[in-house]
Amino acid sequence: MLLRSTAPDFLDPSLEWRRLFAEAWGTFLLVLVAAGGPVVAAVSGVAVTSATTAVAPGLMVMAIIYFMGTVSGAHLNPAVTLAFAVRRNFPWRRVPGYILAQAIGGIAAALFLRTLFGVAGDLGATMPAYGVGNGTAMAMEIVLTAGLVNTILGTASGARNIGANGAIAVGGYIALAGLWAAPISGASMNPVRSFAPDLLRGDTSTTWIYIVGPLAGALIGVFFEWILKGRATAAGTIAAQGSLGIDDVPRSEE
Numbered sequence: 001m002l003l004r005s006t007a008p009d010f011l012d013p014s015l016e017w018r019r020l021f022a023e024a025w026g027t028f029l030l031v032l033v034a035a036g037g038p039v040v041a042a043v044s045g046v047a048v049t050s051a052t053t054a055v056a057p058g059l060m061v062m063a064i065i066y067f068m069g070t071v072s073g074a075h076l077n078p079a080v081t082l083a084f085a086v087r088r089n090f091p092w093r094r095v096p097g098y099i100l101a102q103a104i105g106g107i108a109a110a111l112f113l114r115t116l117f118g119v120a121g122d123l124g125a126t127m128p129a130y131g132v133g134n135g136t137a138m139a140m141e142i143v144l145t146a147g148l149v150n151t152i153l154g155t156a157s158g159a160r161n162i163g164a165n166g167a168i169a170v171g172g173y174i175a176l177a178g179l180w181a182a183p184i185s186g187a188s189m190n191p192v193r194s195f196a197p198d199l200l201r202g203d204t205s206t207t208w209i210y211i212v213g214p215l216a217g218a219l220i221g222v223f224f225e226w227i228l229k230g231r232a233t234a235a236g237t238i239a240a241q242g243s244l245g246i247d248d249v250p251r252s253e254e
Helices: 013-044 050-072 078-086 092-117 120-124 134-156 164-185 191-201 209-229 234-241
Strands: none
Touching: 013 050, 013 092, 013 120, 013 191, 050 164, 078 092, 078 134, 078 191, 078 209, 092 120, 092 191, 120 191, 134 164, 134 209, 134 234, 191 209
């Protein structure tokens, strides 16, 4: 078993509260930036370009991976947590806690924006563009998330998700996906990023697109990663769970 190759402290439950806090805080910052761009534009009357709103979340994710990737793995996204678990880099028993922490962080960010600015800019909600069908938007989210998961798993199994290469690759992918696909579906790739603004603005009519699409895309991304690289590696496990509490980084699998 891959997880048995980790040091005993690697799965130390006494450190779980720090990991959960990291996921909640990181997701708060991500949703704040991703949803905050349209909100600020609507409130201030100052044009915030689509390029700016696309690049900002990528830069924020890059920063989060740098400052807390070693604590929790910096998932920030239920689709990513699911992907790591299916890939066997992350224990299933910790999945509910991570997803709950992400949801709390995302909802807190949307609540922060609503408290300050009301529902200006639809709270930065992601919705299919005018004239774009729900099926088209969901297909876009599936493909975008599959690519995101491939990027995360690929860097995690090699240069590691918490390293410079991983942070740049993941942040760059999010920015690039947003630059070309946001005008179609919003380029969410993250159920919490979409659910939180929808919940706080009281309109969940299209939320299902941004839950089903990213989760399906995550599973496809895991399958593609298996085709590309075979079974999971110990390096991927460290990237998925963070290195908090690790004394000895495992060099090989059992």
